[in-house]
Amino acid sequence: MNSCLMRKNSTAGLRRRFPARLDTSNPAVPVAPVRAGATGEDARTDSSYSIVVVGASLGGTRALTCLLSALPGDFPLPLAIVLHRAVDGDATLQQLLHRHSSLPVLEAEDKMPLAAGHAYLAPANYHLLVGHMEFSLSTEAPVGFARPSIDVLFESASAAHGSKTLGVVLTGASADGAWGAGKIRARGGTVVVQSPETAECPVMPRAAIAVDAASSILPLEAIPGLLAELSQRKP
Amino acid sequence: MNDSSRLEETEIYLLLEGIYRQYGFDFRNYALASLRRRIWSVVREEKLSTISALQDKVLHDAACLERFLLALSVHVSAMFRDPNFFRTFRAKAVPLLRTYPYIRIWLAGCSTGEEVYSMAILLEEEGLYKRCRIYASDMNEAVLRAARAGIYPLHLMRGYTANYIKAGGTRSFSEYYTAAYDNVLMRPSLVDQVVFCQHNLATDESFNEFNVILCRNVMIYFDKTLQKRVHQLFYDSLVNFGLLGLGDKESLHLTAHEHSYEQLSDEEKLYRRIA
Numbered sequence: 182m183n184s185c186l187m188r189k190n191s192t193a194g195l196r197r198r199f200p201a202r203l204d205t206s207n208p209a210v211p212v213a214p215v216r217a218g219a220t221g222e223d224a225r226t227d228s229s230y231s232i233v234v235v236g237a238s239l240g241g242t243r244a245l246t247c248l249l250s251a252l253p254g255d256f257p258l259p260l261a262i263v264l265h266r267a268v269d270g271d272a273t274l275q276q277l278l279h280r281h282s283s284l285p286v287l288e289a290e291d292k293m294p295l296a297a298g299h300a301y302l303a304p305a306n307y308h309l310l311v312g313h314m315e316f317s318l319s320t321e322a323p324v325g326f327a328r329p330s331i332d333v334l335f336e337s338a339s340a341a342h343g344s345k346t347l348g349v350v351l352t353g354a355s356a357d358g359a360w361g362a363g364k365i366r367a368r369g370g371t372v373v374v375q376s377p378e379t380a381e382c383p384v385m386p387r388a389a390i391a392v393d394a395a396s397s398i399l400p401l402e403a404i405p406g407l408l409a410e411l412s413q414r415k416p
Numbered sequence: 417m418n419d420s421s422r423l424e425e426t427e428i429y430l431l432l433e434g435i436y437r438q439y440g441f442d443f444r445n446y447a448l449a450s451l452r453r454r455i456w457s458v459v460r461e462e463k464l465s466t467i468s469a470l471q472d473k474v475l476h477d478a479a480c481l482e483r484f485l486l487a488l489s490v491h492v493s494a495m496f497r498d499p500n501f502f503r504t505f506r507a508k509a510v511p512l513l514r515t516y517p518y519i520r521i522w523l524a525g526c527s528t529g530e531e532v533y534s535m536a537i538l539l540e541e542e543g544l545y546k547r548c549r550i551y552a553s554d555m556n557e558a559v560l561r562a563a564r565a566g567i568y569p570l571h572l573m574r575g576y577t578a579n580y581i582k583a584g585g586t587r588s589f590s591e592y593y594t595a596a597y598d599n600v601l602m603r604p605s606l607v608d609q610v611v612f613c614q615h616n617l618a619t620d621e622s623f624n625e626f627n628v629i630l631c632r633n634v635m636i637y638f639d640k641t642l643q644k645r646v647h648q649l650f651y652d653s654l655v656n657f658g659l660l661g662l663g664d665k666e667s668l669h670l671t672a673h674e675h676s677y678e679q680l681s682d683e684e685k686l687y688r689r690i691a
Binding site: 288289290291304307308310311312315316317318319320321322333336337341343368 | 635637643667
C-alpha cells in the first residue's frame with residue numbers, strides 16, 4: 182500500500198478541515214450537514230453521477246482509509262459505504278474512518294439527507310438504502326448472512342439513481358456486492374472493482390468480475406483518482 | 417432518473433393507490449427505498465414478473481392481499497433487541513414511572529410480540545407490572561395473533577438470554593418460558609396486563625393518553641411525511657412528562673417536535689415530553 186500512503190501524504194496539505202472537528206467536546210463526530218442546496222436533485226443535474234456506493238468486507242477498513250484519504254476534499258458527490266461489521270459495533274469504526282478521510286464521515290441515521298462531499302457509513306445491524314434525496318434504514322433479515330448488505334445498498338442506489346450510480350467493490354471474503362453491482366450495470370451505472378491481486382482478500386472483487394459487473398478493474402491506489410475524474414464528468 | 421426507474425415508480429404508485437382505494441390499507445407514504453424490495457419479493461413469491469401484474473392479482477384476490485400485507489410490514493425482531501436500550505430504560509425511565517399510581521404504555525408496531533414480553537419482564541422485575549396496562553398495537557391481525565400466543569423457536573433462546581443479561585435482567589431468563597419440542601411458550605401471566613389491538617399508524621388516530629410510548633424501528637419504514645404524522649400522533653397521545661422511545665438510528669432531530677422533548681440519555685433515543 183506504499184503508493185497509496187504516498188498519495189495520501191501528497192494531498193494532505195490540500196485537505197479541507199471540517200469545522201465540526203474543532204468541536205472539542207466530541208471531536209470525532211461531525212454534525213449532520215444542513216447546507217441548503219447541497220442535497221437537492223437540481224444541484225446534481227450537471228454531473229453524470231449523483232451517488233457513489235462502496236462495498237467492502239474483510240480487509241475493508243484499510244482499503245477504505247486508503248480510498249477516503251486520497252479523495253479530493255472538494256469531492257462533489259455523496260458517498261455511501263457498507264463495510265461488513267459486528268452486529269454490536271459502536272462508533273469506533275466511524276471515528277477511525279473519519280480521522281483518515283479527506284471527507285467528513287458520518288454514521289447514517291434514518292432519513293438523513295444525501296449531502297455532497299460527505300461519506301456515510303452503514304450502521305451496525307441495519308441495512309442502508311439510498312433514495313433520491315435521503316437514506317433509509319431497514320432491520321429486514323440479513324441478506325447472505327450480512328446486515329448491512331452491499332447488495333441491498335447497491336440495488337437501492339441503482340433503482341433511485343439509475344445510470345448516475347457509481348459503485349465501488351473493494352476487498353472482501355464473500356460474494357456480497359456482485360449481484361448489486363450487476364443491477365447497477367443493468368440500469369446503466371458504472372462499477373469500479375479493485376483488482377483482485379491488490380486486494381487483501383480477492384474473493385469479493387473476483388465475484389463481481391465473474392458476473393461481468395465490472396466497468397473497470399483497477400489497483401486500489403488508482404480508484405480515488407478515477408472517482409474524482411468521473412465525479413467531474415458532464416453528461 | 418432513467419426510464420426503467422420511472423416506470424417502476426409509476427407501477428408502485430398505482431399498486432399502492434389501488435390497494436388504498438380498494439381495501440383502505442395505506443402504504444403510500446412508506447419509504448420507497450425499502451418498500452420496493454418487499455414489493456418485488458411478493459412479486460416473485462406470487463410467481464409474477466411485474467408490479468402491474470401484482471396489482472391485478474391483489475385487487476381481485478383477497479387471499480393475495482393477506483399475503484401482501486404480511487410481507488409488506490417487516491416482522492424481524494428479537495427479545496431485548498438493543499439490550500442497552502432496556503438497561504437505560506431501567507436506569508432512567510423506571511424511577512420516573514415509580515411516581516405514578518397507574519402506568520399506561522403503548523407499544524406501537526409490536527409485531528410478533530418480542531418487545532411486549534421483554535417490557536413485561538422488565539416491569540415485573542422492577543415491581544411495576546401490576547400497576548401497568550400495556551397496549552400492544554400492530555396494523556396486522558396475523559402478527560397480533562402470534563404475539564398473543566407467545567410461542568417462539570427454542571433455538572433463539574440462547575441469543576435472547578444473552579440479550580436479557582446485557583439488558584440488566586435480574587433473574588434467570590428461563591424462568592419466563594416453558595420449552596416444548598422445538599418451541600417455547602412464554603409464561604402466560606406476562607400478558608395479563610396487555611391489551612393487543614389493531615391500530616394502523618398511517619391512518620388511525622390516538623386512542624388513549626399514555627405515560628410511555630415505545631416505537632422502535634417502525635418509522636424507519638415510513639417517509640418523512642408519514643413520520644411527521646406519527647410524531648404528531650405520539651405527541652398528542654403522551655401525558656406531559658410522558659416518555660417516548662425510538663430506535664437507536666432514529667431521531668427527533670429536524671422534526672416539528674424536536675424542542676418538545678428532552679433526551680434522557682446520551683446513548684439511547686429515550687425522550688421525555690417537556691412542552
